[in-house]
Amino acid sequence: MKKSKFIISFFLLAAVIFTGLKCAGTTNKTDNASSAKIPVTSFLSEEQFNALFPQRNKFYSYTAFVKALKDMGKITVKITRRATSVYQFIRTDKSTGRSTIIRQDEDWNEDWAKKKPDSSYVIDYGNFCSERDLQTDKKELAAFFAHIAHETRHGENGKYNDGLMFIHESNTSLPYISDNDAYPAVAGKKYYGRGPLQISYNGNYGYASDCIFGDKKILLNNPDLVETDSVVAFKTAIYFWMTPQTFKPSAHDVMIGKWQPNAADKAANRTPGFGMTINIVNGQVECNKGESMFSMNDRIGFYQYFLKALGITDANCACSCAKMKYY
Secondary structure, X not given: OOHHHHHHHHHHOOOOOOOOHHXXXXXXXXXXXXXXXXXXXXXXXXXXXXXXXXXXOOOOXXXXXXXXXXXXXXXXXXXXXXXXXXXXXXXXEOOOOEEEEEEEOOOOOOHHHHOOOOEEEEEEHHHOOOOOOHHHHHHHHHHHHHHHHHHOOOOOOOOOOOOOOOOEOOOOOOOOOOOOOOOXXXXXXXXXXXXXXXXXXXXXXXXXXXXXXXXXXXXXXXXXXXXXXXHHHHHXXXXXXXXXXXXXXXXXXXXXXXXXXXXXXXXOOOOOOHHHHHHHHHHHHHOOOOOOOHHHHHHHHHHHHHHHHOOOXXXXXXXXXXXXXXX
16 A cells, blocks of 8 residues: 555544444444355455466465455444544454454543444444445455555556565555554554555554454554465455545445445545545545546556456446545
8 A cells, every 4th residue: 555545544633533324334233144145255266366466476365365354254343432532442253242342442431422422333344345246246356456456566567467466565664653542653663564455554553453353452563464474464455445444434335335425525526436445545645636647547457457357347437536535
């Protein structure tokens, strides 16, 4: 992920804060019909995965991707907010039914916070590319693959066979540390871009760690896990894809049509479609810059490539974010 991608989210607030139910488009209860979902493995074989990423680093294996899918599929996280910035996160292991409070801010039980209305929603990581019909699930997977391919590409422009090559960004000298009360940086650790979506900044490492492991310290203390454990690497990408950010919906909700723009979004020319996912992933750098922006067009090219490879089309694709104001 390009370096500026998470700056907005983590410099706006000291803690990772999410929008409410209306913006996120998530449900306020766990989907109990998971048995009816179409698993990604039913429409993506190892042979297909390898063909889509022929130059990939062997670190990024189909086996690791599938393991990450299965592990993340067992997790839901309920986000509840009091006042404007007081949060409680409850992580549930669906395989055991056990729920654990993984974050509860210091002011959670203060009278002034309790008097404010609560807002809550649930992120079900098992819905990754599995929440809708087969056509929609494939379209979402094509979008996800487009972003991870672009973020990790190192090869021939325009051939779209060069994804999943970089494990971490080329410049590892920058620490990517921001002030964050909920997820403070650990002395001596660097939080530069790693993994399929090049997760960066201590805030994102800490929150991803909470969701993935139920313990923020695991990735805050050892961010190198994202470049040494391929399953963890894919999990961080799934986390980012499924999790709303400050003011932003999740890319997942955009691709399945759950997110719809509010008045402010419409005024900013934000519309449902692949272009909106570019805005979510790297809008500050690539959006509202005109149609000639190379990185935006490279993502679109990858998206069209993966759509074709998966045997589907996106006839009404709003693929560009050229006139879309970033967050």
